[in-house]
Structures are given as C-alpha cells and as structure tokens.
Amino acid sequence: MTDANAEHFFEESFGLSTALYCQLLSRSLSRGGDFAEIFLEYRVSERIVLEEGLVKNPTRSISKGAGVRVLWQERTAYAYTADLTATELLAAADVASHIANTPRSFQTVLGSRTKPEHDLYSNETPIVELFLHEKLDVLKRADSAARAYDPRIREVRVLLLNETCIVSVINSEGVFVSDCRPLTRFGVFAVAQDGQSRQMGQKGGGGRVGRDFFEKKTPESFSTDAGRLAILALTADPAPAGEMEVVLGPGWPGILLHEAVGHGLEADFNRKKTSAFAGFVGQQVASPECTVVDDGTIPQLRGSLNVDDEGTRTECTVLIEKGILRGFMQDRLSARLTGAALTGNGRRENYKHIPLPRMTNTYMLAGKQTPEEIIASVERGLFAPNFGGGQVDITNGKFVFSTSEAYLIEKGKVSRPVRGATLVGNGPDVLKRVAAVGNDLAFDEGVGTCGKGGQSVPVGVGMPTVKIRNMTVGGTRL
Amino acid sequence: MSSRVAVHTELQETAEEAVRQALRYGADQADAVLLSEKGFQVTTRNGEVESLKQAGSKALGLRVFLDQRTAMVSTSDLALVTVESLVQEALATAGHTSSDAFVSLPEPELYRDLPFTQDWLDIEGLEIPPATTIALAAAAETAARNLDRRIQNSEGATFSDSEIVWCYANSYGYSGRFPSSIFSLSTTPIAVEDGMMQRDYWFSVSHFLNKLNSPQEVGETAARRALRRLGARKVSTCEVPVVFDSLTAASVIGEICNALNGAAIYQKASFLADRLGDLIASPRVTLLDDPTICQGLGSRPFDGEGLLTKPVSLVQEGKLENYLLDCYSARKLGLRPTANAFRSIATPPTPGPSNFYLKAGAAAPQDLIASVKRGLYVTELIGFGVDIVSGDYSRGAVGLWIEGGEAVYPVEEIIIGGNLNTMLQELELVANDLEFRGPIASPTFKISRMTVSGK
Numbered sequence: 001m002t003d004a005n006a007e008h009f010f011e012e013s014f015g016l017s018t019a020l021y022c023q024l025l026s027r028s029l030s031r032g033g034d035f036a037e038i039f040l041e042y043r044v045s046e047r048i049v050l051e052e053g054l055v056k057n058p059t060r061s062i063s064k065g066a067g068v069r070v071l072w073q074e075r076t077a078y079a080y081t082a083d084l085t086a087t088e089l090l091a092a093a094d095v096a097s098h099i100a101n102t103p104r105s106f107q108t109v110l111g112s113r114t115k116p117e118h119d120l121y122s123n124e125t126p127i128v129e130l131f132l133h134e135k136l137d138v139l140k141r142a143d144s145a146a147r148a149y150d151p152r153i154r155e156v157r158v159l160l161l162n163e164t165c166i167v168s169v170i171n172s173e174g175v176f177v178s179d180c181r182p183l184t185r186f187g188v189f190a191v192a193q194d195g196q197s198r199q200m201g202q203k204g205g206g207g208r209v210g211r212d213f214f215e216k217k218t219p220e221s222f223s224t225d226a227g228r229l230a231i232l233a234l235t236a237d238p239a240p241a242g243e244m245e246v247v248l249g250p251g252w253p254g255i256l257l258h259e260a261v262g263h264g265l266e267a268d269f270n271r272k273k274t275s276a277f278a279g280f281v282g283q284q285v286a287s288p289e290c291t292v293v294d295d296g297t298i299p300q301l302r303g304s305l306n307v308d309d310e311g312t313r314t315e316c317t318v319l320i321e322k323g324i325l326r327g328f329m330q331d332r333l334s335a336r337l338t339g340a341a342l343t344g345n346g347r348r349e350n351y352k353h354i355p356l357p358r359m360t361n362t363y364m365l366a367g368k369q370t371p372e373e374i375i376a377s378v379e380r381g382l383f384a385p386n387f388g389g390g391q392v393d394i395t396n397g398k399f400v401f402s403t404s405e406a407y408l409i410e411k412g413k414v415s416r417p418v419r420g421a422t423l424v425g426n427g428p429d430v431l432k433r434v435a436a437v438g439n440d441l442a443f444d445e446g447v448g449t450c451g452k453g454g455q456s457v458p459v460g461v462g463m464p465t466v467k468i469r470n471m472t473v474g475g476t477r478l
Numbered sequence: 479m480s481s482r483v484a485v486h487t488e489l490q491e492t493a494e495e496a497v498r499q500a501l502r503y504g505a506d507q508a509d510a511v512l513l514s515e516k517g518f519q520v521t522t523r524n525g526e527v528e529s530l531k532q533a534g535s536k537a538l539g540l541r542v543f544l545d546q547r548t549a550m551v552s553t554s555d556l557a558l559v560t561v562e563s564l565v566q567e568a569l570a571t572a573g574h575t576s577s578d579a580f581v582s583l584p585e586p587e588l589y590r591d592l593p594f595t596q597d598w599l600d601i602e603g604l605e606i607p608p609a610t611t612i613a614l615a616a617a618a619e620t621a622a623r624n625l626d627r628r629i630q631n632s633e634g635a636t637f638s639d640s641e642i643v644w645c646y647a648n649s650y651g652y653s654g655r656f657p658s659s660i661f662s663l664s665t666t667p668i669a670v671e672d673g674m675m676q677r678d679y680w681f682s683v684s685h686f687l688n689k690l691n692s693p694q695e696v697g698e699t700a701a702r703r704a705l706r707r708l709g710a711r712k713v714s715t716c717e718v719p720v721v722f723d724s725l726t727a728a729s730v731i732g733e734i735c736n737a738l739n740g741a742a743i744y745q746k747a748s749f750l751a752d753r754l755g756d757l758i759a760s761p762r763v764t765l766l767d768d769p770t771i772c773q774g775l776g777s778r779p780f781d782g783e784g785l786l787t788k789p790v791s792l793v794q795e796g797k798l799e800n801y802l803l804d805c806y807s808a809r810k811l812g813l814r815p816t817a818n819a820f821r822s823i824a825t826p827p828t829p830g831p832s833n834f835y836l837k838a839g840a841a842a843p844q845d846l847i848a849s850v851k852r853g854l855y856v857t858e859l860i861g862f863g864v865d866i867v868s869g870d871y872s873r874g875a876v877g878l879w880i881e882g883g884e885a886v887y888p889v890e891e892i893i894i895g896g897n898l899n900t901m902l903q904e905l906e907l908v909a910n911d912l913e914f915r916g917p918i919a920s921p922t923f924k925i926s927r928m929t930v931s932g933k
Contacts, residue, residue, distance in 0.1 A: 059550040077530045080532075136574060274631060276675065352535065474863070476897075478716075
C-alpha cells in the first residue's frame with residue numbers, strides 16, 4: 001500500500017461512499033450534537049520471533065473497523081464496529097447521536113478531501129510487504145551476532161513487528177483526510193549466564209521506516225548492544241540507595257520528560273484540574289536551561305504522524321520555554337472547551353477507542369555543555385545512559401523510571417557498573433533541579449510505547465545529557 | 479433455541495469452518511479461536527455523563543501446522559474470501575519457518591475429556607438500561623464526594639458491561655465455547671488539602687451484576703484510599719520490614735507468576751529456571767492456579783489449546799513443584815501440560831495464569847502491621863523495575879509508615895528495592911484476607927527486610 005491508494009482505500013475496498021459519510025454525519029447530529037466524526041481504520045500487522053535460533057509462530061493480522069463519535073457540550077458518545085458496512089455504520093451513528101437531546105434536522109456538507117500537509121514516513125518499501133525470507137535473514141543475522149558476542153550468552157530472542165495502518169477521518173467541521181502509516185519495531189533480548197548468575201540485556205529500534213532502516217543501522221549493532229548489556233550486568237554491583245546527583249545520558253533517558261512533565265501537560269488533565277501542573281501556565285516549572293517541546297513532525301520517528309487521529313496536522317508545540325510553562329497538548333474536545341488552538345495531539349490506539357490528548361515525540365532542546373564536562377562536575381553520583389519503562393501519578397506529580405544500564409560516578413569519572421534501579425521524582429519540581437544541559441541532543445531509537453486510559457500508542461522521546469541534583473535512586477546498597 | 483444461543487453456535491461454527499478450510503488447503507493440523515465482544519461503558523464526572531461508549535467486534539485467529547512448522551493469522555474481517563486467502567497465506571508462511579519437533583497440537587488423548595459447556599452469562603444483567611448504568615456510576619462518584627469535604631474533584635466514575643464469547647475449534651473435531659458477561663464499577667476521587675492533591679481509586683468487577691459491590695462501598699473505599707494519602711512525606715533511606723496490602727501483594731505475586739511461566743523457563747529467562755524440587759521460598763509460601771473457582775475472573779472450562787483445565791500446585795510450602803505450561807513449553811521441559819495455554823486472537827498460545835494466588839494464612843492483616851516496630855505498609859506500586867531473569871526488584875511505592883506496630887503517617891516518592899529470590903525466602907507472615915479482584919490475588923503479607931530509598 002502507498003499513500004496514493006490509501007486516499008480512496010475504504011471506498012475501493014469496502015464500497016463506502018462520500019454520500020454515506022454525509023448521511024452518517026447527519027444521522028450522528030440528528031439529536032443536536034455539536035460535532036460528529038467518522039474514523040475508519042484498516043491495519044495489517046505481523047510479528048516474527050526468532051527464539052533458540054528457530055523461527056517460531058510468525059503471525060499476520062488484518063484488523064479493520066470504524067468508530068463514530070459525537071460531542072455535545074462536555075459529553076462524548078462513541079460507538080464502534082468491526083463491520084465496515086453501511087448498516088453497521090448507520091447503527092453506530094444512531095447510538096452515538098443519543099448523547100445529545102435536542103432533536104433537530106441537520107444537513108451536513110462534507111469537506112473536500114485533502115492530503116496531509118506532512119509527508120513524514122518512509123512508505124517506499126513498507127517492511128510489512130517485503131518477502132518473508134528477507135526479514136528472516138535480518139532476524140538470523142541478529143541472532144548469530146548476539147550469540148557470537150560472548151560465550152556466556154546462552155539464549156537470544158529476536159523480535160520484529162511491522163504494520164501498515166490506513167486511517168480516514170471525516171468530521172462535521174470539514175476535515176476529510178487519509179493517512180497511511182508504517183511502523184516497525186525490532187528488538188534483541190539476550191540472556192547471559194555465568195555460574196549461578198543470570199542476567200539479561202535488551203536493545204531495540206524502529207520507527208515509521210521502510211526497508212532502508214536496516215541499511216542505516218545493522219541488525220548486528222542491536223545484538224552487540226544487547227549482548228554487551230547482559231554481560232555487563234553479570235559483573236555489576238548492587239545499585240546504591242538514596243539521594244544523589246544523577247547524570248542521564250542522551251536519547252532514551254528522555255523518558256524522564258515523558259513521565260515528569262509530559263503526561264501532566266496533556267490538556268484533559270489540566271482542563272479537569274486533576275494535574276499537578278494545572279494553573280501553572282506562565283510560571284517557572286523548570287530551570288531556565290530547560291526548553292521542552294512535543295513534536296510530531298520529525299521524519300520517520302516512532303511518535304510522528306502526518307495528521308493525528310482526529311485529522312489535525314501535527315505540530316511542534318512548545319511546552320516549557322526556558323523554564324516557563326507555555327502550554328498543553330490538545331485534542332479537539334479540550335481545545336474546544338478551553339478555547340485553545342489545536343496542536344495535533346489527539347490520538348487513539350485504534351478504532352475501538354475515543355481519542356485523548358497524547359504525546360508524539362517529546363524532547364528537550366540541547367544546551368551548551370559537553371557531556372564530558374557534565375560527568376567531570378560530579379563528585380559522587382550515578383550515570384544512567386539507558387532506561388526501561390516509567391510511570392507517573394499525574395495528580396500528585398510523583399513519577400518513576402527504571403535504568404537498564406547505569407554506572408557509579410566517582411570523582412568526576414564513570415566507574416563501576418551497577419544493576420538496574422528505579423529513580424523517583426516529583427514532576428513539577430525535578431526540572432528545577434536540572435543543573436546542566438548537554439549539547440548532545442539525541443532521540444531514542446524507536447521502541448517507546450505509552451499507556452493512558454487503557455490505550456497504548458507509539459511515542460518518541462529525546463534529550464541531551466542532563467545533570468539533576470538530589471534525585472532518589474532505589475537500589476539496595478545503603 | 480434462544481436467539482442468543484443461535485448466535486453463539488454460529489460463532490463456534492465459524493471457528494470450525496476456518497479449521498476445515500485449513501485442512502482443505504493442505505494443513506496437517508489446525509486450530510482456531512474466535513472472540514466476539516459486545517459492550518457498553520459510561521463514565522460520569524461531577525454527576526454528569528462525560529462519555530458513553532458502545533462496542534461491537536469479532537475476530538478470528540487461526541493456527542496451521544505443516545511438517546512440524548507453524549504460522550498464525552488473524553482477522554476481524556470474517557468474510558469467507560478473506561479467511562480463505564489468510565489460510566493460504568498462513569500455509570505459505572509456515573513453509574518459511576524452522577522445522578521444530580516440538581510443534582504440533584497437543585496429543586489427541588489429552589482431549590478425551592469432553593468439552594463441557596459452561597457459561598457465566600448474566601442475561602438479565604446485560605439487559606440493564608443505560609439510565610440505570612449512568613445512575614450507578616454517578617452514585618459511586620457521589621458516595622466518594624459525600625464521605626469527606628476534602629474530596630473536591632474527581633476523574634469520574636465508570637460502569638461497564640460486556641458480553642464475551644470465546645470459541646475454540648481444532649482439527650481433531652474438538653470444539654467448545656465459553657460465553658460470559660463482565661460488569662465493573664470504579665471511581666477515582668481526588669482529595670485536596672493545603673493545596674496538595676492526591677488521587678486513588680477503587681473498583682468492583684464480577685461476571686454477575688448483582689455480585690458487584692454497591693456504589694456506596696466502591697465510592698467510600700476509593701475516597702478513604704485518597705484521603706489517607708494526604709500529607710504524604712518522604713522518609714529517609716533505610717532497611718526495614720515491608721508489609722504489602724492485598725492489592726500490592728497481588729502485584730508481587732504476579733511477578734512470581736511471570737517467573738513461573740514455562741516459556742521463560744525453557745528459555746532460561748527466569749530466576750526460577752532449573753529449580754524444580756528446590757526450596758525457593760519460605761514455608762509460608764504456597765502458590766496455586768485454579769481455573770475451576772466458581773465465577774472466578776480467570777476461570778475457564780478449557781485453555782487456549784482446548785485442553786480441559788484443572789487446578790495446579792506450583793509451590794507447596796516453599797518447594798517448587800511445577801510451572802505454568804502450555805503444550806509447547808511442556809514438551810520442551812519434558813513435563814505434562816498444565817492446561818495453562820493463553821492465547822489472544824493475534825498471538826500464538828503462551829503459558830499464563832487462570833486464578834493464580836498465594837494461599838491465605840491465619841493472621842489478620844492488622845496483626846502483620848502490629849508485628850512491625852518500624853517499617854513500611856505499601857498500598858500502591860508504580861513503574862516497571864522488575865527483572866524476572868535476575869529477580870531484581872525496584873519499584874516506586876506509596877503507603878503508610880509504621881512505628882511501634884501502628885500506621886502513623888502516609889509516605890510517597892520512595893522506592894522499595896530487593897530481589898524476588900530473597901523476598902520469597904523472607905516472606906515471613908501471610909494474612910487471612912485473600913479476595914479475588916482479578917485473575918491474580920494475594921492476602922496481605924510481610925517481608926522481613928527490604929531497602930526503602932528516600933531522602
């Protein structure tokens with residue numbers, strides 16, 4: 001599939017028509033709703049695993065469906081169906097219309113079909129459509145490289161997930177747009193064993209990429225990193241416990257921003273005043289060295305979108321500028337209720353879900369110091385260049401994220417490796433304790449998935465090397 | 479035959495037909511699963527409807543076997559022509575995979591127990607009118623608000639009902655279905671004091687509408703949980719005994735459950751691999767998986783490969799006796815399958831729990847807190863700092879600080895650290911408050927020593 005045939009995909013494949021869309025919108029608003037929207041989705045995905053050197057259980061899935069949404073005042077109604085037929089869609093529109101209760105006759109004029117203004121994906125040779133043997137070759141190369149890394153690597157699992165998703169959004173305010181989105185995630189998981197000690201290492205990457213992804217970054221390079229992390233963990237000491245200076249490496253450690261400030265700056269929580277950041281616009285929430293943006297327009301990144309799941313063009317939205325809180329990430333509902341401009345952050349996991357304000361790629365702009373200067377400025381602390389997952393309670397602002405690679409810093413030098421540990425902080429406060437921002441902004445390699453309200457969406461993060469004063473590290477060594 | 483039974487029969491026949499298609503196109507063996515879901519969900523906030531959602535979906539997953547190779551396909555497009563083309567695609571894909579002697583359906587003799595039909599379908603409950611569901615949700619939210627003037631905001635309350643039909647069919651001619659209904663009610667109030675906000679939640683979930691806790695109980699419990707967090711402090715880093723309440727205890731038991739997963743075991747990706755027969759925990763620890771618990775949220779008549787389910791003892795008074803096994807992991811480990819195959823529409827079977835729990839002890843939960851001179855009572859865990867390969871455990875925690883056997887003030891912004899291996903050995907006391915609120919449950923328990931990281 002390519003962009004060109006995505007545009008008329010649902011009409012050509014399922015016999016839907018612009019006349020039907022018009023009828024659906026009119027039916028949806030027949031009881032007085034303020035806004036109606038049709039979301040159509042068709043997704044082809046595959047999952048290939050190489051485990052114990054064997055290709056096991058490759059899976060391929062086709063999922064299709066549609067959701068009809070009606071907004072009325074602060075209320076939302078949503079009805080979805082997996083059947084893309086006029087009967088089922090009209091029934092969904094009928095159900096959704098009931099949220100409003102001032103029956104009126106309403107004739108919708110469909111907006112004209114537009115193409116997304118962005119063209120951010122690599123759709124030339126979608127990986128999902130490559131011959132299987134070509135993909136198996138990638139997995140086998142990764143498997144061999146991980147096993148060859150060290151004789152103590154005992155088990156290797158390689159995972160390749162690919163999908164292409166076509167969406168169309170048609171609403172009562174004239175949006176009529178389609179988008180064809182590729183997504184690939186590749187990962188290597190290695191288990192190392194030495195005597196009784198068993199440790200794992202993992203590394204992954206991907207994005208809205210095509211075949212050329214593995215030309216730029218070889219499968220072997222992921223394996224080497226996974227193997228290195230597993231072997232490193234065999235000799236790592238227990239992590240320290242307590243408050244200390246922490247230096248976060250560039251790239252994936254940007255998950256700090258995602259958890260500490262990102263979720264708290266989603267518009268729905270602020271409209272409802274349930275976020276620890278509610279009412280802080282214009283105030284200082286970070287050190288003046290910190291500028292944080294959410295940017296859905298970076299080519300091929302995992303969190304990027306030509307249009308969001310409400311058909312809005314994605315933007316680069318400034319969240320925090322030189323330490324001052326500037327604004328929130330919006331979906332249509334929150335933007336309409338608070339009079340804010342759309343930012344292209346209305347996202348949903350699939351057609352079964354109501355869109356919510358969500359992050360795309362959230363990152364901090366580069367500062368001036370070199371990473372070496374930052375490390376050298378720490379007397380005793382933790383250097384953490386790699387992380388696993390994180391979580392936040394947006395109401396009290398407390399967040400955690402867990403290292404997957406960390407070292408002690410002693411007298412300005414990176415010293416012994418330490419085992420994984422969780423770091424904890426307070427969102428509205430942690431960025432005020434940023435003591436140095438590096439000049440080495442990097443993005444994560446494309447494996448992030450964010451959960452909110454039971455919905456998972458792919459996201460990206462980015463950050464330069466950053467030093468934070470007094471962060472609590474949850475190791476076991478007192 | 480009622481129309482509902484007719485619809486369910488038709489779904490089961492669709493799964494059977496997909497298996498026949500696979501054989502027709504040359505598969506040695508095949509099995510299919512079909513999931514149909516219909517549901518309604520309402521969220522109220524500040525007493526008003528915030529959102530209504532009506533759901534309807536069906537999807538089919540098919541697994542084919544050919545010359546000791548296998549592949550899977552799934553689709554929400556049940557049109558015959560789509561299923562046919564997917565069958566062909568699956569067979570072509572299987573041809574590219576590695577030959578693996580352990581790959582086939584479970585042995586036919588494992589199916590000698592006839593599929594028994596069971597349904598936990600509350601047909602009356604599913605007829606509940608939307609106006610009543612809205613009133614139930616609003617009542618839970620109001621009960622929270624009314625408990626204390628410090629409950630000043632809310633993330634709302636949600637009521638949902640759904641009807642789920644799960645069908646299985648394979649090329650031995652074995653076929654079965656399991657229809658069920660699920661009802662749930664939850665609310666998330668926000669307590670405010672001195673300009674600081676705290677949220678917490680509570681919920682009730684059941685196969686039967688009349689078994690749900692009352693909105694009053696759900697709302698007031700949620701409010702009490704949010705209120706007790708007000709004024710939380712950070713404590714100094716220390717090593718102390720830690721008591722986990724029944725919700726967080728279930729989370730720890732869930733990590734142990736992951737480490738007992740047969741797929742992690744044969745890949746040596748668990749700290750419990752190669753330890754069958756060992757004493758891996760204190761004698762207080764008995765871990766069971768019981769798919770036959772009446773109306774249990776994880777109960778089911780057959781597993782993801784159609785095998786009749788039965789109770790399994792994993793750890794008996796500290797001794798590791800078995801793992802959670804599907805057919806493939808059982809063969810890899812030279813054990814018998816425990817009928818713990820879990821399967822979604824789009825992914826291959828993998829071992830998983832049904833109703834997995836730590837056996838209750840005799841003490842009251844309060845006695846466990848009373849046994850601690852200085853320590854932590856954990857009521858919430860956040861983050862992903864658990865590694866089942868090494869057993870390393872490090873998670874963000876919220877709870878109450880214990881001094882002289884009494885909970886004295888709330889704590890937050892701390893991390894508890896340890897290793898699951900040691901935690902199992904040092905699991906010193908188990909309370910008597912086992913209650914299933916999901917497929918994994920645990921009574922309150924106490925671990926004699928963990929690192930608490932704070933100031």
